[in-house]
Amino acid sequence: MPLVTVIIPNYNHAAYLKQRIDSVVDQTYRDFEVIILDDCSTDNSAEIIEQYRGHEKVKRIIYNEVNTGSPFIQWKKGIALAETEYIWIAESDDIADLDFLENIAPLLDENKRCAFAFCDSTTDYDGFINQKQKPTAENKLYIGKEFIHQHNINAQFVNASCVVFRKDKINQQVISDFVDFRSSGDWLFWTSLALKGNVVRHQQILNFYRRHETSVSDIAYKTGKYLPEAFRLMQYFKTNLNVYPSIPQIKKWASAWARNTLQNTAETQSLVKAAFSLSKTFLLYYIYYLAKYKFSKSKLY
Structure with missing residues (x-):
């Protein structure tokens, strides 16, 4: 059985979807399988997804008949379907360096008490690079609570697409609760994971994170x-x-x-x-x- 399940939850991201899926299935690290979840997209996402049916790395493709209205319901579904030790939630509008898993998955192998490992990200806001985290001098290991106090109290610090986590560290009560969230469920999720173990930060920028004015999180922030x-x-x-x-x-x-x-x-x-x-x-x-x-x-x- 593969070591990593890659969950690609999609809703109306046809414009980015092929680039995203290719950045997953072409990873240099090969010990993984992919689950693609489409939340009843109204664009041509299905047409793009179907190009990967039968791909050696794509285990399952699931289309919702009705839109859930919450990205975290899709997360929960994907996590339940995953049978591997590690999980990577690769959001459908982001891109990974092709050596992302090769660098991040071994950090969990090397640190058995680690709940999740992540890298830094470049942020693209509607076509403009407006944030680029500075690479750290070396990989850094945090005690979970130390990571929360330093980085995750005031705002969500990591983007989902830059994280690989252990399935057995998931707080099941949080999984039940976070589906009610529209914009901050990931903040709750990563905080709860950090309470269950250590956190490793990789020194390189290996994730390209897109933000849009029409995204759920941006709309939620602007409207209060x-x-x-x-x-x-x-x-x-x-x-x-x-x-x-x-x-x-x-x-x-x-x-x-x-x-x-x-x-x-x-x-x-x-x-x-x-x-x-x-x-x-x-x-x-x-x-x-x-x-x-x-x-x-x-x-x-």
């Missing part, structure tokens, strides 16, 4: 809809690590919440109250920004 998920994560950090996000991050959330168009809904008010119970600091900054924006608005009339 990511905030309920952020507060659920705040509760998770409080329960499991007894820590809160930093003051700058709390200020950022408080400002966004005060400005977001959903602030007068019953759902939002209940979530704000829950956040207040977690952090009085958030309450103070929320009141400050709410007053500031209301004052600014009143000056326009």
